[in-house]
Amino acid sequence: MLVRIFPFLEWLKDYNFAKLKADAIAGLTVALVLIPQSMAYAQLAGLPSYYGLYASFLPPMLAALFGSSRQLATGPVAVVSLMTSASLSPLATAGSDSFIAYAILLALIVGVFQFLLGVLRLGLVVNFLSHPVVNGFTNGAAIIIATSQLSKMFGVSVDEAHHHYETVIRVIEAAIHYTHWPTFIMGVAAFIIMFGLKKINPRIPNVLVAVAITTAISWAIGFENDMRVDISRIQSPKVHEMIATFNKTLNDISELSKQRTENTKLMEEAKKNNNKIDMLNIKRNEEVLNVNMEELK
Known part of the structure; x- marks a missing residue:
């Protein structure tokens, strides 16, 4: 009974240095992928990037100790981030203190529901969702996620419309006239790095390398230009x-x-x-x- 509640007691019995080494490599691999991924998911949810880091380091640790599956990935995911943004946008402005508070409360409520579903063994409900429905939902979410990043790729800012496709049209129209070319070039460079490394060696954490390189370049050339100038100096x-x-x-x-x-x-x-x-x-x-x-x- 105790092992069912605390699964890690089972594998701690014959734990040795070889397994510790393998776990360390696995942990490093997950961290290399999860760090840039979680930051992106936080932005997708309408939260500051560092909240993605908060949400990414604790769940994997708990899942490693109490999870029943060694293959199940635990942590922030794109679809949940998208649904969080869609759910909370009518209530507060993205990135505001109220929005962050609502997001934390939403995460707590969802966690309670998931816990109850697990205790009551209601996972079988998922079997009633047909494969085409799941596929359609996943593909639709992927399209929305990809197109929602177009404004960042082209370095333009537009007002959000009632429908997502209208927002995309606004972004395209703005990009035709007002594309910020340094931002666009930086984005293209990141894509080249990621796809290039994937071709050269798939084992290299291409996303993390792309983030590290573009961040270093951004810092070296002063790309952000985050300067504070007193308004009195403007004539x-x-x-x-x-x-x-x-x-x-x-x-x-x-x-x-x-x-x-x-x-x-x-x-x-x-x-x-x-x-x-x-x-x-x-x-x-x-x-x-x-x-x-x-x-x-």
Whole structure:
């Protein structure tokens, strides 16, 4: 019974140096792949990159000790990241403190459900999902994930549309006129490194090497250009006005995001109390907030 709860007790009995060496190599291999992968998945979920690192190092350790399968990969995955972003985007602005808090809460709730499904032995429910459905969902997610990175590839920024394909069209239109060529060249170089290393030696962690090389190049040439200049050094009054307007807009958007988050909480309370008048007022406030947000954008 104890071994079923703590599976690692079984393989600790005959653990030796040879197995430790093999585990060390396996751990290093997983880390080399997981570090850049988890950072990308965090961005896909609308979170800062370093949150991907937080989410990637603990699950594999727990899975190694308590997991029942040695082949099952444990950690952040693209589809879950995509669904996280889609679920939380209506509630808060991606990357904001509220968004991060919602993401942590969502992860906790999903974890509780997964734990209960495991305890109740309900994994067999997956058998009712037909293969074409799973294939369609996976391929659709892959297309969305790939196309969602086009703006980063071309170095352009566009407003997100109601439908994903509309956002992609906006990105393509922006890329035709405003492609940031250094960013595009850096992206192409990363692809060349990854595919080239895969052809030369598939055992080389091509993604990590590409990240390391492009990061080193970026640092060496000052690609980020993250400089802080006092606004008083800018002489053009027009530029002063543009910066002031931009900063004010950012502050207004942040304030509206907080109001929208608070409005969502009030709506939940109104629904719980079945207060239809409050629900109508809150819905009206939400529409006003959305209009104001669109005007600021």
